[in-house]
Amino acid sequence: MTLPRRKSRPVKVGNLIIGGGAPVSVQTMVKASPDDINAIMAQINEAAELGCNLIRLAIPNRAALQPFAEVKRQSPLPLVADIHFNEHLAIGAIEAGADKVRINPGNMKDWEAITAVVKAAQQAGAAIRIGVNSGSIRPRKGEDNRDLATALSEDALYYLERIEAMGFDQIVVSLKASDAPTTIAANLAVAGKMDYPLHLGVTAAGPEEDSILKSAIGVGGLLAQGIGDTIRLSFTGSPAAEVRAGKELLRAVGLLRDRVEIISCPTCGRCQVDLQEMAAQAKARLAHIRKPLKVAVMGCEVNGPGEAAECDVGIAAGKGKYALFRDGKLLKTITETEALDVLCAEVEALAEKFDD
Numbered sequence: 001m002t003l004p005r006r007k008s009r010p011v012k013v014g015n016l017i018i019g020g021g022a023p024v025s026v027q028t029m030v031k032a033s034p035d036d037i038n039a040i041m042a043q044i045n046e047a048a049e050l051g052c053n054l055i056r057l058a059i060p061n062r063a064a065l066q067p068f069a070e071v072k073r074q075s076p077l078p079l080v081a082d083i084h085f086n087e088h089l090a091i092g093a094i095e096a097g098a099d100k101v102r103i104n105p106g107n108m109k110d111w112e113a114i115t116a117v118v119k120a121a122q123q124a125g126a127a128i129r130i131g132v133n134s135g136s137i138r139p140r141k142g143e144d145n146r147d148l149a150t151a152l153s154e155d156a157l158y159y160l161e162r163i164e165a166m167g168f169d170q171i172v173v174s175l176k177a178s179d180a181p182t183t184i185a186a187n188l189a190v191a192g193k194m195d196y197p198l199h200l201g202v203t204a205a206g207p208e209e210d211s212i213l214k215s216a217i218g219v220g221g222l223l224a225q226g227i228g229d230t231i232r233l234s235f236t237g238s239p240a241a242e243v244r245a246g247k248e249l250l251r252a253v254g255l256l257r258d259r260v261e262i263i264s265c266p267t268c269g270r271c272q273v274d275l276q277e278m279a280a281q282a283k284a285r286l287a288h289i290r291k292p293l294k295v296a297v298m299g300c301e302v303n304g305p306g307e308a309a310e311c312d313v314g315i316a317a318g319k320g321k322y323a324l325f326r327d328g329k330l331l332k333t334i335t336e337t338e339a340l341d342v343l344c345a346e347v348e349a350l351a352e353k354f355d356d
């Protein structure tokens with residue numbers, strides 16, 4: 001099923017388009033020290049090989065600007081400079097070639113500082129992400145009882161309106177909380193009120209094993225409703241892990257179809273074959289195929305034939321044998337010993353003929 005997507009305007013970030021119907025892009029952030037160009041480039045190149053589309057680097061001080069300029073020269077990916085507090089760093093990063101700067105207007109000094117950043121971005125053709133986080137919402141006297149999702153959405157719309165009034169529209173917006181429900185509620189609150197692209201993420205989401213579920217719910221929950229133009233899954237972990245998980249999330253919500261999808265049942269007491277091993281082997285042997293084919297590996301006759309028949313190719317187990325299906329039709333019965341080879345051969349043959 002193809003999900004309907006929220007319509008957003010396109011924003012150009014280097015050679016990447018965010019929004020405007022472009023594929024949802026995957027981002028990560030460099031974790032290496034800002035002065036270690038080799039380590040930075042190793043992380044960027046690994047992320048690019050894994051399919052990352054855009055990468056962000058922290059610019060904590062003026063000393064980080066010169067290495068940033070060199071990284072920009074070497075990077076295969078567009079670069080986002082992550083700036084807090086200091087407008088001079090944002091302007092310096094734009095002059096050093098940043099394709100986008102991420103600012104949180106809530107922790108910039110004043111509107112004069114923000115205006116200077118917007119002007120620099122406008123002149124250089126760089127984009128700006130207005131990033132509003134739960135850790136830095138705008139203090140408002142007498143309105144402290146706002147719930148967090150409301151505060152995030154009101155702040156984002158307020159900043160957006162003021163920056164838009166400067167005649168600048170190359171804007172991406174993000175609203176992040178450290179839990180999934182607040183992140184979802186905040187993004188839902190703004191999604192229908194403006195048409196700028198939304199960058200999705202759950203902030204400070206913890207180590208990979210904790211973040212992955214929070215992000216799957218927070219980011220995936222929005223994507224499943226058609227909301228979101230670019231994503232970053234943040235882990236206390238490597239950029240490569242963030243990219244792998246981001247791509248998996250896009251596959252899980254059906255927004256990326258770039259390989260064989262294995263549909264396998266959880267097995268139960270009815271299963272009389274080693275289905276876990278069969279599914280693992282099939283996945284490994286078909287991993288090289290870059291075609292969006294569905295392959296079923298099912299444990300018995302209860303749901304097996306139905307699921308297998310729904311897929312491009314499938315096998316459903318019986319007692320010591322499997323039924324082989326292709327395009328919904330039963331082709332033949334095969335032994336357990338030959339099943340993996342026969343299944344893989346069928347998928348390979350189908351992939352050869354597959355027309356993108």
Ligand code: SF4
Nearest residue numbers: 265267268271299300
């Ligand atoms: S397909 Fe059969 S073996 Fe697999 S979970 Fe369902 S009933 Fe159990």
